[in-house]
Each structure stands twice: as structure tokens, then as C-alpha cells.
Amino acid sequence: MGKRCKVRSKQNLAFALIAIVFIITLKVSAKQKHNNLQNFSYSTIVDSPPPIKRTGTVDSILKRNTSIRDSIAVNDTTKKDTLVRTIDTLNVKLSKDSLDAPVTYSAEDSGVLIIPTKEFILYGKANAKYSDVEVSASTINLNQEKQLLTAFGATDTTGNPLDKPKLVQGDMTSVSDTIWYNTRSQKGLTKGTNLQQGEMYVYAETVKKINNNTIYAWHGRFTTCNLDTPHFAFRTRKMKMITNKIAVSGPASPEFEGVPVPIGIPFGIYPLNRGRHSGLLPPQFASNEQFGLGLEGLGFYKVLSDNFDATVRGNIYSYGGWNANLSSRYIKRYKYTGNLNLAIQNTKILNSGGYSKEEFTKSKSFMINWSHSRDTKASPGSSFSANVNAGSTKFNRYVSNNSLQNFQNSLSSSIAYSRDWMGKYNLTVSANHSQNNNLRLVNLTLPTASFNVLTIYPFQKRESVGTPKWYEKLGVGYTGNFQNQVSFYDSAFSLRRMIDTAQYGATHSIPITLSLPQMGPIQLSPSISYQENWYGQKVLQRWDSTKNKVDTSISRGIYTARQMQMSLSASTRVFGTYQFSKTSKIQAIRHEIRPTMSLNYRPDMQKQYYKDLQVDSLGHKQRVSQFTGGIISPFGEGRSGSIGFGIDNTLEMKVLNRKNSKDDKDAKDEDTTTANTKKVRLLDGFGFNGSYNLIPSINDSFPLSNISIYARSTLFEKINITANANLDPYQVDEFGFRRSRLMLADNKLRPGRITNASVAVSTSFQSQSKDGKTDKERIPNDDFMTPDEQQRQLEYVRSNPAEYTDFNIPWSLQLSYSLSYTKQLASNYRQESRVYSNLSVNGDFSLTPRWKIGGNTYYDFTTSQIQTLTMFISREMHCWQMSINITPVGLYRSFNITINPKSGILRDLKINRSRFFYQ
Numbered sequence: 026m027g028k029r030c031k032v033r034s035k036q037n038l039a040f041a042l043i044a045i046v047f048i049i050t051l052k053v054s055a056k057q058k059h060n061n062l063q064n065f066s067y068s069t070i071v072d073s074p075p076p077i078k079r080t081g082t083v084d085s086i087l088k089r090n091t092s093i094r095d096s097i098a099v100n101d102t103t104k105k106d107t108l109v110r111t112i113d114t115l116n117v118k119l120s121k122d123s124l125d126a127p128v129t130y131s132a133e134d135s136g137v138l139i140i141p142t143k144e145f146i147l148y149g150k151a152n153a154k155y156s157d158v159e160v161s162a163s164t165i166n167l168n169q170e171k172q173l174l175t176a177f178g179a180t181d182t183t184g185n186p187l188d189k190p191k192l193v194q195g196d197m198t199s200v201s202d203t204i205w206y207n208t209r210s211q212k213g214l215t216k217g218t219n220l221q222q223g224e225m226y227v228y229a230e231t232v233k234k235i236n237n238n239t240i241y242a243w244h245g246r247f248t249t250c251n252l253d254t255p256h257f258a259f260r261t262r263k264m265k266m267i268t269n270k271i272a273v274s275g276p277a278s279p280e281f282e283g284v285p286v287p288i289g290i291p292f293g294i295y296p297l298n299r300g301r302h303s304g305l306l307p308p309q310f311a312s313n314e315q316f317g318l319g320l321e322g323l324g325f326y327k328v329l330s331d332n333f334d335a336t337v338r339g340n341i342y343s344y345g346g347w348n349a350n351l352s353s354r355y356i357k358r359y360k361y362t363g364n365l366n367l368a369i370q371n372t373k374i375l376n377s378g379g380y381s382k383e384e385f386t387k388s389k390s391f392m393i394n395w396s397h398s399r400d401t402k403a404s405p406g407s408s409f410s411a412n413v414n415a416g417s418t419k420f421n422r423y424v425s426n427n428s429l430q431n432f433q434n435s436l437s438s439s440i441a442y443s444r445d446w447m448g449k450y451n452l453t454v455s456a457n458h459s460q461n462n463n464l465r466l467v468n469l470t471l472p473t474a475s476f477n478v479l480t481i482y483p484f485q486k487r488e489s490v491g492t493p494k495w496y497e498k499l500g501v502g503y504t505g506n507f508q509n510q511v512s513f514y515d516s517a518f519s520l521r522r523m524i525d526t527a528q529y530g531a532t533h534s535i536p537i538t539l540s541l542p543q544m545g546p547i548q549l550s551p552s553i554s555y556q557e558n559w560y561g562q563k564v565l566q567r568w569d570s571t572k573n574k575v576d577t578s579i580s581r582g583i584y585t586a587r588q589m590q591m592s593l594s595a596s597t598r599v600f601g602t603y604q605f606s607k608t609s610k611i612q613a614i615r616h617e618i619r620p621t622m623s624l625n626y627r628p629d630m631q632k633q634y635y636k637d638l639q640v641d642s643l644g645h646k647q648r649v650s651q652f653t654g655g656i657i658s659p660f661g662e663g664r665s666g667s668i669g670f671g672i673d674n675t676l677e678m679k680v681l682n683r684k685n686s687k688d689d690k691d692a693k694d695e696d697t698t699t700a701n702t703k704k705v706r707l708l709d710g711f712g713f714n715g716s717y718n719l720i721p722s723i724n725d726s727f728p729l730s731n732i733s734i735y736a737r738s739t740l741f742e743k744i745n746i747t748a749n750a751n752l753d754p755y756q757v758d759e760f761g762f763r764r765s766r767l768m769l770a771d772n773k774l775r776p777g778r779i780t781n782a783s784v785a786v787s788t789s790f791q792s793q794s795k796d797g798k799t800d801k802e803r804i805p806n807d808d809f810m811t812p813d814e815q816q817r818q819l820e821y822v823r824s825n826p827a828e829y830t831d832f833n834i835p836w837s838l839q840l841s842y843s844l845s846y847t848k849q850l851a852s853n854y855r856q857e858s859r860v861y862s863n864l865s866v867n868g869d870f871s872l873t874p875r876w877k878i879g880g881n882t883y884y885d886f887t888t889s890q891i892q893t894l895t896m897f898i899s900r901e902m903h904c905w906q907m908s909i910n911i912t913p914v915g916l917y918r919s920f921n922i923t924i925n926p927k928s929g930i931l932r933d934l935k936i937n938r939s940r941f942f943y944q
């Protein structure tokens with residue numbers, strides 16, 4: 026008993042000493058601050074009792090059985106109470122109720138230390154931080170002996186809540202009426218709590234925290250709506266949450282706008298863990314007249330490793346049709362990234378309308394999509410990439426609810442490997458694929474190998490001294506290319522036919538260039554090139570007078586043809602500027618002309634490969650090459666000594682920029698400078714190219730080549746215009762065959778016939794965004810997404826516009842018009858003219874701040890029909906979204922309505938109704 030009294034007396038003495046130090050500290054602090062103690066902040070290690078320090082932080086933590094070099098010496102640890110000896114030889118006993126981490130606290134009003142009960146109370150917007158726990162409230166009470174932290178709120182003069190207790194630990198945030206928290210066991214109890222865990226918001230009458238990661242809730246509701254009065258919620262009696270893992274509830278019933286719905290769920294499981302995790306993918310119900318009733322999207326997601334995952338999805342319908350899809354993505358930072366998608370369709374469509382004798386249309390198809398790219402840092406000097414899109418030509422036709430993919434009639438693929446040797450040589454090996462879904466024709470080009478030798482200057486000195494000689498700029502290069510192509514129709518595929526259609530060939534080119542010094546405003550560039558082609562076949566054609574048709578036979582082997590060409594080109598630039606008055610809105614117009622002229626000579630090295638071929642019973646003939654139709658195009662026939670010519674023009678205008686001027690009056694008086702003017706491009710490019718053969722051969726009666734005309738411009742920085750045309754300067758007879766007579770000979774105003782031409786005009790308009798973000802800031806950028814993945818994601822967004830509506834842009838409009846004209850040689854060797862014209866319109870506008878309507882359409886002027894029309898309606902409901910997509914016109918018609926929460930953890934909780942019609 027005597028020892029206990031002595032120990033207590035020592036503790037009381039220690040408390041008295043610390044209290045004296047605390048009072049003196051407060052007096053000194055008050056004197057230094059001129060008695061201004063309205064706001065203060067303290068941080069200390071709470072011991073028995075907690076000392077208050079005005080400086081704010083404490084760097085060292087006193088723990089039991091802890092040794093700090095040169096400042097603390099620890100005595101024998103076998104004793105009941107560990108004695109800590111400091112430098113000043115003051116021995117202090119650490120009590121069992123000491124904390125193992127610093128506590129940082131502040132208050133706006135005052136702080137009260139009650140020594141007998143070991144309590145420290147903060148008043149007025151109090152804040153306390155201990156380890157990873159932060160508590161804010163109107164009043165905070167810290168009991169040192171019980172290690173219990175209690176937080177209370179307050180009310181203002183009108184009785185409304187003020188400074189309600191708030192507890193933050195990790196990514197979990199809760200606001201309550203009252204908080205009790207044990208700093209030692211990390212257990213807690215709260216009343217009237219609003220709790221946030223990730224995307225989930227929970228309100229409960231009582232929340233009990235049993236450890237650092239697990240809490241229980243009683244009589245509460247949970248939702249993903251962040252409003253005080255949520256638009257929807259689920260009511261439940263009890264709920265358990267494990268931080269960043271999972272939340273589980275008992276029987277729950279939904280309510281909307283506070284109105285309960287007489288349905289319920291027996292239990293709920295909500296994943297809260299961040300990152301990837303394996304699990305089932307729930308399906309959605311579908312009803313379709315052609316496919317029947319079905320379940321769509323049923324699947325499973327599996328995380329195979331940190332760098333690899335896989336998703337399996339499938340659709341199944343009551344008429345017997347089904348499809349399966351396997352997609353996988355792999356990535357290794359600084360090494361490679363890619364994804365693989367395999368899809369199989371077993372289509373069974375009900376025929377309606379009596380157009381077919383069969384009850385069902387059956388089809389089996391597949392599709393492979395593979396994209397791969399290797400980081401340049403993985404193997405410097407070499408690269409490997411793949412972009413494969415191949416499959417059955419009928420696959421896109423039977424994809425439901427995707428009108429863009431339904432009309433995608435061409436597919437292409439490329440797999441390429443390249444290697445570079447010190448920037449002097451490079452090798453590229455690739456495999457390419459292309460297919461036309463309309464013709465059902467598939468072309469495979471594999472392998473394709475290309476080897477290039479960059480320009481070598483054989484006469485250049487290793488160490489250049491002074492001005493280099495003209496011959497030192499003589500350069501020689503080499504380019505070699507090998508191709509092998511196989512073509513077949515997927516409707517009649519066989520290995521024998523594929524081998525019969527195989528073609529191969531190679532090209533070799535050796536260019537010799539010389540850079541001469543500039544002669545005033547003219548730049549001269551002479552060059553010589555030698556080319557050699559290797560062909561794997563030659564085509565023998567002859568006119569069969571008995572059958573009145575052209576017979577064709579193919580002879581396989583290795584055949585060669587050579588060509589040589591010499592040229593001397595000259596180019597210059599001419600500028601012209603017209604200045605307006607200083608008071609004019611148009612300050613100046615600048616015109617730039619870039620004329621080019623070249624002399625070219627080519628000997629006739631192809632005469633033996635050309636002949637006259639009769640093409641009809643009237644005796645019309647055409648010059649054809651025996652290498653026509655091969656994978657390598659034949660060289661041109663005849664000797665040529667031609668003059669090449671071309672002119673390119675640009676037109677700019679300098680206008681007064683009123684926005685950068687001080688005002689209109691000052692702008693009239695002051696000189697025009699770059700600060701208050703801007704340039705406007707009137708013509709980005711306009712010109713033509715052609716050539717004239719000075720020494721045509723006997724068989725060449727058309728010395729003037731076709732004239733290529735082009736123009737491109739951007740008007741008002743909004744309207745993009747591109748146009749090009751090809752003019753044939755010679756006349757034709759009534760059958761469409763050329764005559765050796767110029768069009769200008771009979772009609773001075775008509776320089777030639779248009780053999781093909783095209784015009785494309787596109788523009789886009791949109792209102793100013795409400796949030797002030799640009800398009801680049803609005804669209805997220807994924808550095809690890811390949812271009813093919815970005816394209817497929819963009820196609821999905823375009824196919825489902827209602828799910829990706831931006832309500833910050835009140836309206837937007839995109840217009841695109843294209844017109845093309847061509848004359849081509851038909852199978853009967855007659856010229857046929859074809860005109861294609863179409864208009865594409867895409868836009869949306871907001872009916873109200875939360876209602877948006879839009880759509881896109883494609884109109885074909887050739888057939889005078891709307892090929893497709895897609896409309897959408899979207900409703901913004903804060904935490905929910907409703908989207909309606911309708912395709913009422915076209916070969917593929919569909920209807921889809923979806924109501925779903927925006928939250929990722931509730932993305933499968935949706936109402937979906939879709940219909941698909943195929944004609």
C-alpha cells in the first residue's frame with residue numbers, strides 16, 4: 026500500500042509540474058501574440074497528461090522499449106515499468122495509456138485540459154488527426170485514460186445542425202450526429218451517419234466499426250446518388266462493408282424519390298475493391314422478331330495475371346441462333362500492348378413476308394480482330410506491329426443494333442516487322458489482307474518484303490574542309506520490294522483455287538541524284554533512275570473470231586522487264602502582294618505561285634511486251650501488255666522525251682482583327698501590325714500537273730498526258746473543301762475510244778474530258794460548352810490503347826450516341842457531302858460513266874437542360890433513298906440515365922431503350938428493352 030501511495034504521489038507531482046509548464050507556456054504565448062488567442066493549433070504526443078506545445082509538431086515518438094541514439098537510454102526491460110533516461114538525466118515513467126502516434130489538433134474557439142480526469146476538450150470547428158484518422162466536429166473530447174475520442178455537433182441560432190462530426194479514414198468518409206472512437210482498438214460507434222465508401226453512399230441510424238476495415242450498419246439505406254435526398258435508394262435492416270473489398274446487405278427494397286416500390290431483393294452483394302477482379306457478367310433480356318427471345322451479354326471476366334485478362338460473352342436465342350465472343354487484352358509497360366477478339370456467329374433468322382421458301386435463313390460466320398504494338402524502348406532499332414481485321418464477309422451483316430458495322434463492306438489487316446541498321450539500311454517484312462464484303466473477294470498479300478538503302482554519297486570526304494565540290498553531292502540509293510498475293514472468293518474457297526490465283530513479283534529501283542547549288546531564284550535537281558521488275562506470270566490475250574470474244578491464258582514462270590529514266594527538274598517561287606488602305610478591313614492579299622518544270626527522257630525498253638489486241642467485232646484495237654493484271658504493274662510503252670509541268674498556288678488574306686485592337690477608332694488611326702491583324706487562308710492549294718512527250722513513238726499518237734487538277738481550301742476556319750479532277754485532252758468516237766485529236770481543236774473553251782472527279786465538303790458547328798472545356802480535355806486519353814481499339818471504341822460510341830451524351834454542349838451539327846464521277850472500262854471494253862453522290866448529317870440539341878435529342882442519317886442521291894437513319898433521345902437524371910436509340914429506316918432497323926445508374930458498381934442494374942429487324 027505504501028508503494029502505491031508513493032507511486033501515486035509521484036504521478037500527482039509529475040502532473041503538477043506539467044500543469045505549471047503548460048500555464049507558463051500559455052502566458053508566454055499570450056504575451057507574444059498580444060493576448061490574441063482566438064485561433065490556435067497544437068500538435069503533440071499525448072502522454073500522461075498530454076503536454077501542449079505552441080510550435081505545432083513533435084518529431085519524436087516515445088514508445089515503450091524504444092531506444093533513441095544519443096538522446097534516450099533504455100534500462101532493463103524486464104522491469105514492470107520501463108525507465109527512460111534523457112540527456113538532462115530526468116527520469117520519466119511511460120504509462121500504459123500512452124499513444125503510439127502523434128495527435129495533431131486545432132480549434133477555432135478554445136482548448137481545455139482537465140488534468141484530474143486526463144481529458145482534453147476542443148471547442149469551435151475542432152479538428153484532430155491521429156494516424157490515418159481525421160475527425161472534425163464542433164466539439165471533440167479526448168480521454169487519455171480510456172483512449173476514447175468523442176465528437177459532437179452543434180446547432181446555430183435557428184436550431185439547424187452546425188459542424189456535424191466528420192470522420193475520414195482512407196477513402197471512407199462519414200458524417201454523423203455523434204462519434205465515439207477508440208484510438209487503441211480502432212473501434213467506433215456513430216449515430217445518424219452518412220457514410221461514403223467509393224461510389225456508394227450509405228445512411229444508417231447506427232454504424233459500428235469493429236476494426237480498421239470492417240463496419241456494420243443498422244436500419245439504413247444505400248445508393249450511388251450523392252444528394253442529401255437521393256433520387257433512388259435501397260432500404261435494408263442490416264449491412265456489412267469491408268473497405269475496398271465488398272459490401273453485403275440483407276433483404277432490401279428499392280425506393281424512388283422517397284416512395285417505396287413493392288418489390289425486393291433477398292440480398293445484395295456490391296464489389297468495392299478497386300482495380301480488376303474476376304466475376305460473372307449478367308445478361309440482358311432481348312426480344313426480336315427475326316431471332317426470337319434471347320439473352321444477350323451473358324459472360325465471365327477472368328483476370329489471368331497482372332498483364333493479361335480475358336472476357337467471354339455470348340448471346341443465345343430461342344430460334345436456335347447463338348454467338349460467342351472471346352476478347353483479351355494484354356499489356357506490359359515499356360514492352361508491348363495489344364488485344365485479341367474472336368467472334369463466332371451461328372445465325373438463324375426467321376424469314377417473314379413470304380420472300381423465301383425456307384422458314385429460316387441460316388449462316389455461320391466468324392471474325393478475328395487482333396492489334397499489337399511494341400514499345401520502341403523494348404528493342405531499339407526494330408519494331409513490330411499488327412492490326413488484323415479478318416473474317417467472313419457476312420459477319421457484319423448479322424450484327425444486331427449496330428448500323429455502322431452493318432454497312433462496313435471492306436476490311437483490311439496488316440502485320441509488319443521492321444529493322445534498322447544505324448540509319449543506313451532498313452528492312453520491312455509485312456503481311457497484308459483486304460476483303461470486299463459485297464463482292465466477297467479476299468486478297469492476301471504475304472509476305473511482302475522491302476529493303477531500302479538510304480542515299481550514299483560515294484565521293485563525299487570523311488572530313489569536309491571548306492566548300493564541298495559539286496560531285497560530292499552525288500548520291501546513290503536502292504529500294505527493293507517483293508510481293509506475293511493470293512485471291513479467292515470465300516463463297517467458293519478451296520486450296521487448289523487459292524494456289525491457282527497466287528501471284529508474285531519483285532521490283533528494284535536504283536535512284537541517282539545530284540544536288541546542285543541554287544542558281545538565283547531557280548533550283549535545279551538532276552536525277553537518273555534504273556528500275557527492274559520481276560514477274561511471276563504473263564498474260565497472253567488474243568481475239569477469237571469464231572466466239573467473238575477475247576481469250577486469255579496465263580503462263581507462269583519468272584519474267585523480267587527493265588526501265589531507265591533521266592530527268593532534270595527546275596522549281597522556283599513567285600510572290601505577289603496587293604496592299605489595301607489602312608482603314609480597310611482587308612489589309613492585304615498575298616498570292617504565292619510555285620511553278621515546276623522538268624525534262625524527262627525514257628528509252629523504249631518495253632516494245633517487245635506490248636501488242637495490238639482486237640477487242641470487238643468492229644475491229645477496234647487496244648495496246649495491251651503481257652504483264653497486265655499481275656501484282657506488279659507493267660512499265661509504260663514507248664520512248665519518251667517529255668516536258669513535265671505543274672503549278673501550285675496559295676492565296677492568303679490579311680484582315681483587321683477587331684478583337685485585338687483597342688477600339689475601332691484607334692484601329693483606323695494606328696498602323697496595322699501583327700498584333701491587330703490575322704491571316705486567313707483562302708486557298709490552301711490549287712494547281713495542275715501534266716506532261717508532253719516531245720518524241721513519241723510510232724504507236725503513241727497521244728503525246729499530251731492527262732491533266733490532273735486539284736484544289737483544297739478551308740473557308741472561315743470551318744468548311745473543309747477538297748476537289749480533284751482528271752482531264753483527258755483528246756476526243757473520243759461514238760464508242761468511247763480515243764482519237765488523236767485534241768479537244769481544243771474543235772472547242773477552244775473545253776481543254777479536255779473529265780474522266781474522273783470528286784468533290785468533298787465537310788463542316789461542323791457546335792455551341793460553346795457550359796464547362797469551358799475543349800474537345801481534347803473532354804475526351805479521355807489512354808496512352809496504352811492501340812489505334813484499332815480507339816477506332817472500335819469510337820464506332821461503339823457512334824452506334825450508341827444516347828449513352829455518351831454531353832449535356833454541357835447545348836447543340837452540335839456535322840455535315841459531310843461527297844460527289845464523285847468516273848468513267849471506267851467495262852468488261853466489254855466500253856466506257857461507262859458512273860456518278861455517286863451522298864450526304865451525311867449528324868447532330869444533336871438540348872430540348873431542356875436534361876433532355877437531348879439527336880441523330881444521324883446517310884442519304885444516297887444516286888438511288889434517291891435514305892440508306893440509314895438513326896435517332897436517339899437521352900434523359901439526364903443525375904445519378905441515372907435513360908437512353909433511347911432508334912433506327913427506323915434502312916436494311917437493319919432496331920429499337921433500344923435503357924435505364925441504368927451511372928455508377929460503375931451498379932452498371933448491371935438496368936432496365937433494357939431492344940428490338941432488331943432485318944430485311
